[in-house]
Amino acid sequence: MNEFLDMGGYAKYVWSTYSISLIVLTLTVVLCKRTLTNTRKRVLRRQASLKESQT
Amino acid sequence: MWNWFHKLASPPHFYRIASAFEPWLLWLAIACMLTGAYGGLVLAPADHVQGDGFRIIYVHVPAAFLSMFSYALMAVASGIGLIWRMKLAFSVAAATAPVGAAFTFLALVTGAIWGQPMWGSYWEWDPRLTSELILLFLFLGYIFLRQALAETRQADRASGILALVGVVNLPIIHYSVEWWNSIHQGPSLIKLEAPSITTDMLWPLLAMIIGYQLLFLAILMTSVRTQVLQREQNARWITEQLGTENIHG
C-alpha cells in the first residue's frame, strides 16, 4: 500500500495533479448546478411578481 | 430524422431532454473516470523512462483534449447560430466557454506539474503547453467580450464572430508555435507523452477521455438550461416547466 502511495518517488506530482483535477472538476459541476438553481429561483420570483401585478 | 432535429433545437424540448439526461451522463462519467483512474493508477505498469510519473497522462491528456474539443464546439455552435439564427446554438456556445476554460486551466496546471520531474522546471516553452496557454486567453477573451456586452443578442453575435475568427486562427497559432519551438529547441528533449504505450496503459486513457467527455456533456446540460432560462424567462412554457419541476421537488 505504501509503495502504491509513494508512486515510485513521484507521489508529490501524481497525487497533486489528480487532486487538483478532482477539485476543479467538482467545483465546475457544483458551480454550474448552483447557477442553474439560482437562475430558476430568480425566474420563479419574477413570474410570481408579474402575476401579482396583473391581478 | 430532420423532424427530430428540429424538435431538439426548440428550447422547451431541449430543456426537458437535458433535465432527463443530465443525471445519467453524470453517473456514467463518474463510473468511467473511476474505472480509468483505477486502471491508470493501479493496473497500468510503470513506464520504463518516466516511471510512475507518466500516470499524470491520465488527467492531463483528457483535459487537453476536452479543452480543444470545447473551443471547436463553441465555434461550430456560434457558426450555426450566426448562419441559421438558432437561439439554442448560442446558448450552447455561451455555456461551453467557461467549462472549456476550466479544462484548459486543468491541462495547463497538470502539464506544468508533470514538467517539473521530467524537465526539471515547471514551465518549459513546450509547443503544446504554449498553445494551451494561448487557448486559455482565447477562452478568456470570449468570456470577457460576452461580459462587456450587456444585451444578450448582441453578446451572442459579437462573441460568435470572435469564436469563428479564433477557430480559423487556432491551427495557424498551433503551427507557428510548433515551428517556433523547433528553432529554439531547449536542452530538454522529453516530450509530455508516454514513449511506448502498451494496451494496459492505453485503455485507462481511453476510459478517462470518455469519462471527461461525458462529464463535459453533463455540465453542458446544466449550463445550457441556465442559458435557456435566462433567455426565455418571459415565455409561457417556462412557467409550466418550473411548475412541474417544483411539484416533483
Added chain:
Amino acid sequence: MLQAFQLVISRELQMAFRRWSDLALPVIFFMIVCMLFPLAVGQDQAILQKIGPGAIWVAALLATLLSLNTLYREDFDDGTLEQLALSTQPLTILLLAKTVAHWIVTELPLIAITPLLTLGFNLPAEGVYGLMLTLLAGTPALSLLGSVGAALTAGLHQASGLIALLLLPLTIPILIFGARAADLAASGQSIAGPLYLLGGLSVLALTLCPFATAAAVRVSLD
C-alpha cells in the same frame, strides 16, 4: 465601388492629418517602448543585438493596439458608421478602405521610423532592411485583425483592455514569423521562408477579416 473605396480612404487620410496628434501618438509610444528595453536589460551590446528585432516587433504590436481604440469609436458615436452601413455600397469594401487608411496612417510611420530605433539596438544594416521588410509584410495582417477587434468593441467605452485581450492571442503567429524573419536578417541569413509565411498570413487576413469586420460592425450598430 472603387470610387467609394477611394473616397473613404481620402476622407480618412484628411481626417488623420487634421488631427496630427492622433497620428503621432502611436509613433511616440513605439519609440518609448523600444527605449524601455535597453533600460530594462542593460546596455550589453550582444544582448541588445539579440533581442532587438523581437523587441521592435513587440513594440510595433503594442503601438498598433494603442491606435485601435480610436479606429471606430468616433465614427460610431457621431453616426458615420451607421451611414456607411446604410449606404448602397457594400460595407465590407468601405470598411476595408478604412482599414487600409489605418495602415497608412499608423503602420507606415512606424516602419519609417524603425531605422532610427535600430540604432539603439546596434543592429547591422542588412538587419535593418530585413526588419523593415518583415514589418511591411506583417503589419497589414495586424491592421486587418485589429479592425475586427475594434469593430467588435466599437459600442463599448473604455474597451482598450478588452481589445488587447481579444487581439493579442490572435496576433501571436504574426509576431512569431515577423520576429523570426527579422532575427534571421540581423544575422545575415536568408529570410525568404518566414517572409513568405508572413505575406501569406497577410493575404489570408485580407480575404477573411473584412467580412468579419463588416459583420462585427453590423452587430455593434444593432
